[in-house]
Amino acid sequence: MRPDDHGDSALNQPSDNVRLTVVGAGVMGVSIAALAVSRGLHVTVTDNEPAKADAAAAKVAQELRLAKLVRAIPDDAVAGSLRVRSSVPEDVACDAVIEAVVETKDVKTKVLAEICEAVGPGVPIITNTSSIPVDELAAEVRYPESLLGVHFMNPAYLIATVEVIHGARTSEQVKAGAGAVLEALGRKGVLVGDGPGFVTSRVSHRMINDAIKVVEEGRASVEDVDLLMQDCLGHRTGPLRTADLIGLDNLADSLTVLHERTGDESFRPADLLLAKVAAGEHGRKSGRGFYSY
Ligand SMILES: NC(=O)c1ccc[n+]([C@@H]2O[C@H](COP(=O)([O-])OP(=O)(O)OC[C@H]3O[C@@H](n4cnc5c(N)ncnc54)[C@H](O)[C@@H]3O)[C@@H](O)[C@H]2O)c1
Numbered sequence: 505m506r507p508d509d510h511g512d513s514a515l516n517q518p519s520d521n522v523r524l525t526v527v528g529a530g531v532m533g534v535s536i537a538a539l540a541v542s543r544g545l546h547v548t549v550t551d552n553e554p555a556k557a558d559a560a561a562a563k564v565a566q567e568l569r570l571a572k573l574v575r576a577i578p579d580d581a582v583a584g585s586l587r588v589r590s591s592v593p594e595d596v597a598c599d600a601v602i603e604a605v606v607e608t609k610d611v612k613t614k615v616l617a618e619i620c621e622a623v624g625p626g627v628p629i630i631t632n633t634s635s636i637p638v639d640e641l642a643a644e645v646r647y648p649e650s651l652l653g654v655h656f657m658n659p660a661y662l663i664a665t666v667e668v669i670h671g672a673r674t675s676e677q678v679k680a681g682a683g684a685v686l687e688a689l690g691r692k693g694v695l696v697g698d699g700p701g702f703v704t705s706r707v708s709h710r711m712i713n714d715a716i717k718v719v720e721e722g723r724a725s726v727e728d729v730d731l732l733m734q735d736c737l738g739h740r741t742g743p744l745r746t747a748d749l750i751g752l753d754n755l756a757d758s759l760t761v762l763h764e765r766t767g768d769e770s771f772r773p774a775d776l777l778l779a780k781v782a783a784g785e786h787g788r789k790s791g792r793g794f795y796s797y
Contacts (some may be wrong), residue, residue, distance in 0.1 A: 521546075522544075522545045522546065522599050522684075522685065522688045523545070523546045523547075523548075523597060523598040523599050524540050524545050524546070524547050524548070524598060524599065524600055524601075524602065524685065525547075525548045525549075525550065525592060525596055525598045525600075525601045525602070525619075525623075526540070526547060526548070526549045526550070526601075526602045526604060527549075527550050527551075527592060527601060527602070527603050527604060527605060527615055527619060528550075528551060528603065528604035528605035528606075528615075529549050529550070529551035529556045529557060529559070529560040529563070529588070530551070530556065530604065530605075530606070530751075530789075531658060531750075531751050531754070531789055532604040532632055532656060532658060532660065533549055533551065533560075533602075533604040533605075534549075534560060534563040534564055534567055535567060535656070535658060535659045535660040535661065536602055536604060536632070536656055536660045537549045537560070537564050537567075537586060538564045538567035538568050538571060538660070538661055539571075539656075539660040539661045539689055539691075540584065540689060541564060541568065541583050541584045541585070541586050542568055542571060542576075542577045542581055542583060542584075542661060543581070543584065543688060543689055543690055544581070544582050544583065544584045544688075545584040545688060545689070546584055546585050547584060547585065547586050547587070548586075548587050548588075548589060548592075548593070548596065548598065549564070549586065549587075549588050549589075550588070550589045550590060550591055550592055551588075551590065552590060552591060554590065557588050557589070557590050560588045561586060561588055564586055567659065567661065568583070568661075570659075570661075571659075571661040571662070574662065576661045576662050577661065591618070592618060592619055592622040592623070593622065594621075594622055596622050596623060598623065598627065599627070599628075599681065599684075599685060600627060600628040600629075600630055600681060600682060600685045601619050601623060601627065601628070601629050601630065602630045602631075602632055602654070602656075603615055603616060603619060603629065603630065603631045603632060603633075604632045606753075606754070606757065607633060607634055607635060607636065607754055607757035607758050607761060608757055609636055609640070609641070609644075609761075612631065612633065612636065612641060613641065613644040613645070616629065616631070616641060616644070616645045616651070617644075617645060617646065620645055620646040620647050620650070621646070623650075624647075625647050625649075625650060626647075626650065626677065626678070627650060627681070628650060628652065628678045628681040628682040628685065629645075629647070629650045629651050629652075629678075630652060630653070630654045630682055630685070631651065631652075631653050631654075632653075632654065632655060632656055633653060633655070634655060634701070634704075634705045634709075634754070634758045634761075635700055635701045635702075635705045635706075635709075635758040635761040635762055635765075636700075636761055637698050637699055637700060637765070638651060638652060638653040638669045638670070638671040638674075638698050639671050639672055639673075639698050642671040642672075642673055642674075648671060648673040648674075649673050649674060649675040649678060650674075650675070650678050651671055651673075651674060651678075652668070652669060652670050652671060652674045652678060652679065652682055653667070653668070653669030653670075653671075653698075653702070654666050654667070654668055654669075654682065654686065654691075654693065655667035655668075655669070655702060655704060655705075656691070657704075658749060658750060664690065664691055664692055665691070665692045665693075665694060666686065666691045666692070666693050666694070667693075667694055667696050667702050667703060667704055668682075668686075668693035668694060668695045668696070669695075669696060669697075669698050669702055670695065670698070671698065672698075700761060700762050700765040700766055701758070701761075701762050705758055705762065706762065708743075708746075709755070709758055709759055709762060709771065710762075710768075710770050710771060711743055712743045712744075712746060712747050712750075712755065713759055713770065713771065713772075713773065713774055713777070714770070715729050715733070715743035715744055715747075716743075716744070716747065716774040716776050716777050716794075717774045717776075719744070719776060719794075720774055720775060720776040726744050726794045726795070729742065729743065729744055730742025730743065730744050730745055744794040744795075745794070745795065747777075747787060747793065747794060748787035748788045748793035748794050748795055748797075749787065749788055750787065751786050751787050751788070751789050752777060752780050752781050752785065752786050752787045752793050753781050753786045755773075755777065755787075756773045756777050756778060756781050759771050759772070759773040759777075760773060780793060780794075
């Protein structure tokens, strides 16, 4: 792999010795990298799309500003360091890798193979997949014992609880290593069983898809669906604002994973969702989705 250098961006002196590589500088890669930097870790983030790699340092800095605004980062926190690359360097030395690329099995399988080659055996490889069973990915990689799932929530700096999914072959050493990384990140892991969508995506994505179908059928406006779900049912942001925050392309991919693996028609992505994705309206990250930003 070609270790193209997009420049180092030392935000401060690292307070810790944990080295983390994050693959994918999209919504979640940036969010997880910001969380890690805020906790004093040495972070290398990679993305094979030059525009994404070029923008990554500024996006991480922006996430850190937002995290400070909402007081998710303590005032006396000592930031770690950040560097950006276009691929995982062959000689990377790190305590764990977090894979946060698009939610399609073929891309993840290819990226996980590259990660295995770069880090060798024994290094925890954490997939941030929302929906693809860990064992399904493990079946395709060279070191299945290195793979486990940690489903970070969005934004990663704000939501301190994460889903943890062990594969059938994940080694005890890798489980312990990933646990140490979660501790360094200040996240509380909840161990759940493997399977499509784990707990959170399986439960929430069907509801979000239904909310979209209600709008599609003309029964209520986007604003009213969110208002009712917030005020009557205590949903934090409303399902359609949540869809925009997730990214409509990622939501459609996750629903497709759930639909294909469960056969449950309620997971088939709503036509309105697919139309928005096709139109390039990917939610908050593209400036337009169910709302405008
Ligand atoms: N968006 C959310 O709210 C959310 C929450 C939890 C988990 N997730 C999961 O996290 C993962 C990432 O989601 P996202 O929302 O950040 O997606 P995204 O589309 O915003 O970002 C994905 C990134 O992966 C990069 N990428 C694609 N192929 C690559 C490759 N071969 N090498 C390196 N980078 C590559 C893309 O350029 C892009 O920047 C997915 O598995 C998703 O299901 C998303």
